[in-house]
Amino acid sequence: MLKSQLCINKYPVFRRLRRITSSAIVRDEEELGRIQHMMDNGYVPANNYTDRKRYTLPQSLLTSWRQLRSKQHDTFKDVCLIKLKSGNGGDGKISFFRASGKSVGPPDGGTGGPGGNILIQASEQYSDLKHLRHIYSAQNGKAGGSTQLTGARGENVVLNVPVGTKIYFSPPIEELRGVSPDQDFETEVDVVNNWSRFKGKTIQLKRNNFDDGKGGWIFKERDQDIWFQDPHFTSIVDKVKKFDLINRRQERNVDLFPFEGYDLDIPGEPVCLLTGGVGGLGNMHFQTATLRSPTFAKKGREGIEVTIFMELKMIADIGLVGLPNSGKSTLIRTISNARPKVGDYDFTTLVPNIATINVSADGTQLKIADIPGIIKGARNNKGMGLGFLRHIERCKGIALVISLDREDPIEDVELLLNELGKERLENKNILIIATKADVDNAEEKFKSLQKYVISRNWDIVPCSALNNDVGGVVDKMADTVGILD
Known part of the structure; x- marks a missing residue:
């Protein structure tokens, strides 16, 4: 039996959940705890400022890709184009505690689980790239459950590639198809100019998501327009706006790609390319003194979709x-x-x-x-x-x-x-x-x-x-x- 206890802090709209359960479930709640700590202390992660820069894919890479695409049976593959998608966060749950003698109890809808990540690892088990598919999608996080249960985390996808593989950011395949075969492909990308965890320039990736505060709601029993006219709900929206802002800034801080690409020239631990979306809050987080039965929850945040080029450069003396x-x-x-x-x-x-x-x-x-x-x-x-x-x-x-x-x-x-x-x-x-x-x-x-x-x-x-x-x-x-x- 899972035991849980709610404790209200100075932000009544967000309730911390303490669980005596497995570490896998606790880890997801700890992420909410870190966000709660930022709200308690009025801290918001810094924003990444970007400039538009020219980005080039060399003609030799594109030519090899076209040649391999035209072959029916590949015996060797040293270039491939892959679309990757990290998992969406699970939706929050709208649920109320049920007990003998009580028709409706307090809200107990849990938070959705985070979406799966996309990771890549250099392995000596492989000698080329022919084992890879063209599309990989990590699993979405599961929706939150009743009785304050957090949804399960989506499963990660780990791509194993040969040692010596280099990974480049690429525009979608639709943009590459019309490029002349005798020239480089040039486009513009957003490059972070105020900080980077990578050496050199860093590409800022983009993910689609709802507007801070006002977007991403799930409603039950009442229409959205009616709720947004309710002053008790709009006061909750104001607090959720900061919560969403923190999540969005955290996403921008991890949605980065080195301008020169990843170079996996030695076997090692998996490298996280794309991070899954955060799970949405269940209605247990939105009970206040003036709104005792919230029939709404938040959607999970979306994952991120990116196209990459992989190029194998063999390691030889x-x-x-x-x-x-x-x-x-x-x-x-x-x-x-x-x-x-x-x-x-x-x-x-x-x-x-x-x-x-x-x-x-x-x-x-x-x-x-x-x-x-x-x-x-x-x-x-x-x-x-x-x-x-x-x-x-x-x-x-x-x-x-x-x-x-x-x-x-x-x-x-x-x-x-x-x-x-x-x-x-x-x-x-x-x-x-x-x-x-x-x-x-x-x-x-x-x-x-x-x-x-x-x-x-x-x-x-x-x-x-x-x-x-x-x-x-x-x-x-x-x-x-x-x-x-």
């Missing part, structure tokens, strides 16, 4: 970049246990692969990212485009895989450098891996390529993966990224 059929996949199969597809045609590698190699007796590992081939014009979305280059952005070094059976290996190096662009090569160590060193005229081409590489202060190593002649390749990779220093 060094990334392999080369032209199609340059021998990257054969090299990976030779030096590791990874088994990417190998063939005599372009684009045998259609998705990024990660290979892990032990490079020392103490268990030190080298992680290598093998991405699909780059061709001339890739920066203009020819071939596989440049979308998969996101998987080498976190790498300390880049290994350009150059085949010695090509007519001019130096020209191939310059083609790759041109397609990658200076910004992707900045602050990264470069290694040239000269593959297919067993073909005719390979020695002459290697010497010419070596001279070119040394002039740029890079390192170079020859190999023939087909003949298992890859000695020194792994050590050179480890030296390039400083693993064995």
Whole structure:
């Protein structure tokens, strides 16, 4: 049996509820207690002031999203667009105590439960984003019950994503559909200018809710217009106005999103993206000396709806970049246990692969990212485009895989450098891996390529993966990224 006791403070319209029950129920009532404490002390959370700022989603992100949408069966997914909605708060209850010998007792309608939150967690269990749906909604809070019972809290939604996932704020999908495929998407967002719990700029999210005091009422037996003409009810509205104001300010303080997005580059505890709405007050909170039988309660406050982009950037030490059929996949199969597809045609590698190699007796590992081939014009979305280059952005070094059976290996190096662009090569160590060193005229081409590489202060190593002649390749990779220093 639940035991409860009402005690009236200096705000008779709000009654504190003391429960001897489980901590899960008490926690929701403690939130009401914190709001009550603010009202008792005349405190209202500070307001967030915002300015309008330009916000950009890069063309490479949008292009990858469009390409993945056009595929019927995805074997690998590194970009997705998701709509998220936190739960609404449960409505307050209109109820009166019933007992033997009493037709109508005091009001005992409980408060609605808070809506569920949306959380996200980086997990090593997943390698891409294909397990995610397009829409997630947290559960709404349950309505309050009779006998002063608080409604149950709505269940949270926890999204598990691979380590290395980055999350961006996005406008609704309807705004993105009409964007030209060869340009960035720009829009305006509200950015907090007076404070932020995030480093750098912070986007102020918006949720729909009723007006302070006058909105969000549930009436029984009498129409709304009649109640708002009642002076006893309007005095309650004045007090509820401050209660709603505190809730609205608290919502603005949590409805924030970092301008640069969330970067989940290490496994960790869940991060709360969206907070559910607060439950509405039951009629037990509105009894006063002049209004003994309130037949009204408050609706729960709404949750918040946001669209986000997720982009997976694999965590690797060094990334392999080369032209199609340059021998990257054969090299990976030779030096590791990874088994990417190998063939005599372009684009045998259609998705990024990660290979892990032990490079020392103490268990030190080298992680290598093998991405699909780059061709001339890739920066203009020819071939596989440049979308998969996101998987080498976190790498300390880049290994350009150059085949010695090509007519001019130096020209191939310059083609790759041109397609990658200076910004992707900045602050990264470069290694040239000269593959297919067993073909005719390979020695002459290697010497010419070596001279070119040394002039740029890079390192170079020859190999023939087909003949298992890859000695020194792994050590050179480890030296390039400083693993064995």
